[in-house]
Amino acid sequence: MEKKLLSFVHALRHGGLKVSPGELMDALTSIATYGIEDPEQFYILLKATLVKSETDGAIFDLAFRLFFREEAEKPGDLQKPDSSTGFGTSTDGSGTGKAGMGRASRALYEAVTKGHSEDLISMAEKILSGLDMEEDRVDQLLFQLKVKMEWFMVENALERGGEEGQENLQLLKDLEQYIRYRIEKILVEKKGDQGLKDLLTEENLMEKDFAALNEFQVKEMEKRVARLAHQLASRYSYRFKASKSGRVDMRRVLRKAARLGRTPEKLLYRDKVMNKPSMIVLCDISGSVSVYSAFLLQLVYAMSRRFHDLKAFLFVDEIAEITAQIKTNHMREGIGQAITQTRCSRLGISNFGQVFELFNQNFGHILDRKTTVIILGDAKNNWYPPRQEELKLIAQKAKQVYWLNPEPKEKWNQDDSIIGLYGKYCQGVMECRNLDQLEQAVRKIM
Structure with a gap:
């Protein structure tokens, strides 16, 4: 058991958990004291000794399933015996029945609405057996299975089915979770230790590119950003x-x-x-860069008590202030609305030189020697004039300027990237693609 536990801890570290030797000794001591006969108690003991924060729970659960569960567990309503809800008999095309569905979606709809959990598992297993497992990403395999089961048509029908539809939708979500667990098991059985490492590395949110997050990981990342903000906000200078x-x-x-x-x-x-400095954040929202800007804004605004004054701007080839929009709404929703609704683009492609010129013309008066300016952007200027003198003017008025670049370093200063030209006027230029890099950057700036 000691050898397996050491391998388990090694796997947790691949997933981004920082497990110290002392915590490992605590886990071994607790196991020696209470034993491993009770599976639930064994799970609780390991989680209590090895996991330091709630946000690390998902990685721990994934590793625990793959190491210590022989079969994929059935979540929620899938554990209940088959039942019939009586819902789903409508075929009148009203939006709550089977009208317009294909053969696969009709079968899935019937099984879900009648609570036939065993039928649901059998259907999923049949599709799983025919999937090409050469694709080693869980999300891609899950998507392929959903397409074959005509999943999305059923999901849409249940979402429009009122209260009973919502209850049945939960059963469908439980089935999705079970299928995810099964795919994980299959990949580990197929690829062994390397498959295990790949799965945990894929779920390591500290080092995962913000642009590569799936829907579930985005929600988990928002929790981690909020936790990080709380930690950083309490570290005053x-x-x-x-x-x-x-x-x-x-x-x-x-x-x-x-x-x-x-x-x-x-x-x-x-x-x-x-020391409570003033902060100005300029965020590029062209193309995929908007994802990185969203997380930076969430982090900075969650730390707002750390600053004397905080102002935020979005830009593409024009610039607009969004400070009021964020302050008058719930932070996450306010940032999302600002990114999707703010008009700061005429042609839809970045023009950093023009943006810096517009900032100096319209907002240059808010800069002083107590102001820190953070710019997030890939510095791809699309061959427009760089107008670096405008950034120089910003740097002369402000206390310090930092540039966070979501592009990999090996792509800097290639093609239309001119980060080297702008970096001359910054106290620091840092790669910022994931939570680990974002944390390091903000710690350095603060």
Whole structure:
């Protein structure tokens, strides 16, 4: 068991969990004390000793399933015996029945609405046996299976089926979860340890490209961004300033004594005050770059109490401020609406030089020596004039400028990328494609 547990911990690290030797010793001690006879207790013991945060629970559960579960578990209603809900008998084309469905979707619809969980599993297993497992990505294989089962037509019918439709939709979601577990098992059986590492690496959200996230991973990533923001927001920096009380400022006292040639009549004091800078964020939302901008804005705005003032702008070839839109809405929804609805593009392709010129003309007055400017963009200027003097002007007015680039470093300064030209006026230019890089960048800036 010790050897298997060591392999298990190694797999967790592939998934991005930081498991220390001390935590591994705690796990071994708990197992030695309570044993492994009770599967549920064994799961709880390992999770309690090896997982430090709620956001790491999904990776732990995936690794635990693959290491210690012999068969794919049946979630939710799939564990219940077959039942009949009586729903789904309509065929009148009203939007809640089977009208217009094909053979596969009719069979799936009947099984879901009548609660025939065993039939659902049999149907899924039959399709699984015919899938080409050369594709080693779970999401792609799951999508192929859904297409063959005509899944989306059934899902659409249930979504329009009222309260009963929502209940049946949950059974369909449970089936999807079961199929995902089965695909994971099949891939590990096929590829062995390498398949296991591939699955866990694929789910390592700390190092996964924001643009490659699926629907479930986006929701999990938002939780992680919120947690990271909470951690970073509590890490304040401080500076000293002159005050009427507090610590004696010996440097100033000695300097005054040297100037006067005698001991000053009054001592000079200093006090520690919290440093809350002003922040301006400029985010490119052209093409796939908007995904990276969304996560940066979520992180920065979740840390808003950390700043004296925070303003956000979106740009493509024009620029628009979205500060008010985010502050007057729920943060995540506000950012999403701003990215999809804000008009900051005339031609639809990036023009950084023009954007910097427009920013200086319309918003240059808000810059001062306490302002930190963060620019997120790939610096692909589509062969337009770079107008680097406009970025230089921003850098001269602001305290510091940092550039976060979602492009891989090996693609910088190739073709129409001019990040090297703009980087001359920045205190730092950092690659920012995933949560790990985003965290490192924000820590450095703050």
